[in-house]
Amino acid sequence: MKNRICETSQANFVTALRTAVLTTVITLGATSTAVADTYDVASTFPKNMIFAGESAEHLAKLIENTTGGDVTLNIHGAGDLVPAFEVLNAVSSGSVPMGWDFMGYWGGTIPVAGLVGALPFGPGPDVINGWMWDGGGHEILMRAYGEINVMPLPCHITSPEPGGWFNTEINTPEDLRGLKMRIAGMGGKVMERLGASTQQIPAGEIYVALERGRIDATEFSLPVIDNTLGFQEIAKYYYFPGWHQPSTWQTLLVNLEVWEGFKPSTQDAIMTACMANVNWTLAIAPAAQGAQIQTFVKENGTQVRRFPDAVLEALHAASIDVIAEEAARDAYVAEAYQSIQDYAAKAQYWKDIQTLPIFDDK
């Protein structure tokens, strides 16, 4: 019942069918491919840590939405895939495609990450946010991280962190001498300069170190985060202001080949999610901290202290020295520091000329 021509017609229909489906896929593919890829993200923080870890989950949701489901992140807490402080190496080598960090952890490998991650006595969140996106900050970081095959996406700013938890009062700069303190980033180098002995310890191990006396003092992050680590149970004094981290960047690290494998519209969608996440972190942090501090005071008898000016002056002088030395050793540090100072001066001019008097209703 078949004949050659009829068979040919059928064959043509099959070809037409394949072509039509392929064309449809390609046409739609111009705006969205249907292939969803899942990327493991190794975090330096406990997976569900309020704010610091929560932010990675928030960012992941935004990215999944803005990429139309093409890019899905699977966040793993510190230690699940690699130890916290191995995250950068893992992303650099490609053994893990993405990471989530405090940028300042990487000062040993990328000195400018130590400077930008949290600059002692540096600008607050609003100014450092302007510098990152309008002042050339991200470009400097991309060049520095590019050397080790990583695209850094600074998608989170932490509000100023407290100065830390202590069991002795800090009344003079001499009180820092011999102090064993957990403090991350460049602030640690500054404390060392004043005679302290510092360590960088990941979140999950700090409590035990403090409880067992391997350290005398610690800072970690915002009051609502410190609360989850329990320092209020074993430390007496909570010191302010957070001179070492007036603003703090957390970063989505992306292996450079993975990043370059994304089409431009996907990269744009990830960057938009990143910028939206920055704004979320800027918005949600400030109002919650005061109530947490009051809870520490009421429920744990925490004594809130302010570092005396003489201590802050000594820390500031030491910071200037540390930064100058780092800048002399590393061109990216020198470039970034000058760039931040120039940008901050412009922002400060604008802030000064617009400053309103303080009235009683404030």
Add this chain to the structure above:
Amino acid sequence: MKNRICETSQANFVTALRTAVLTTVITLGATSTAVADTYDVASTFPKNMIFAGESAEHLAKLIENTTGGDVTLNIHGAGDLVPAFEVLNAVSSGSVPMGWDFMGYWGGTIPVAGLVGALPFGPGPDVINGWMWDGGGHEILMRAYGEINVMPLPCHITSPEPGGWFNTEINTPEDLRGLKMRIAGMGGKVMERLGASTQQIPAGEIYVALERGRIDATEFSLPVIDNTLGFQEIAKYYYFPGWHQPSTWQTLLVNLEVWEGFKPSTQDAIMTACMANVNWTLAIAPAAQGAQIQTFVKENGTQVRRFPDAVLEALHAASIDVIAEEAARDAYVAEAYQSIQDYAAKAQYWKDIQTLPIFDDK
């Protein structure tokens, strides 16, 4: 050469072809529909006005990307579709699906828009950003705008605006009496309280009004925007600080039926673009203003002045009165003002405890 069965087979192939293509479309449609809808946006600003209008174009690009091309905005400058101050009505009625505005223009229709759009002596960009997304601000606005069938998306914050351009010095509160000034939003009501005669004039018409003497003074926006309107050519004094608009919201207005017609993932993608745009506006404004002010001084002989404290005190007292009256008349104003004050107090506690001394290198 054909037979019935062969014809049937061909028909089946055609059916299969149609089904396959349809299935492909539906499958891909689960993550992204291929139908791109274009929405007209009526702006209250000239289409390409730096920052104020540019921001709408920036937001449109982000939305097109994050919705995978589903939602395209076509921005029309003030007057192209409807007059600037008819934008809210047009979006409310649905005659235009979307609008782009300064929120404070709508205080006559939605009193809380006057308060939130720019609150005299209110919080700066960082705190009002926190209030909007973390302090319940957006919820209040959605309820108020919902009554007239509009979804307000506050996707842009303007850095503090200068106090305005004057041709006479303002040395005492009495110097405001009888002054004819273009000033938008709630600040205008405050100036009226001190005896000024104020008008809300759209951007494109201010220069002529000032040149012909129909007004004696004007404020509009940031220095880089004011520059494009040419006030420096015809006004002598540039006054600071901008007491009337310490922070200013611009909004993408979306007709409520249009908004509710978007699937949830599209709404999410638009909100993410909106949040990213807020961060872009926060980042790019501050550093550019100082150089512009210096250019006015050098090239136009502009004299930069600061309002004397007595003038600011009088303006502040009048602001408190105006806000109290508005709050007594409108429940949303009362709710929003209390909410802003409560939120700002929390943010201020955190800012105060974290304030660093000022050192010489800053």
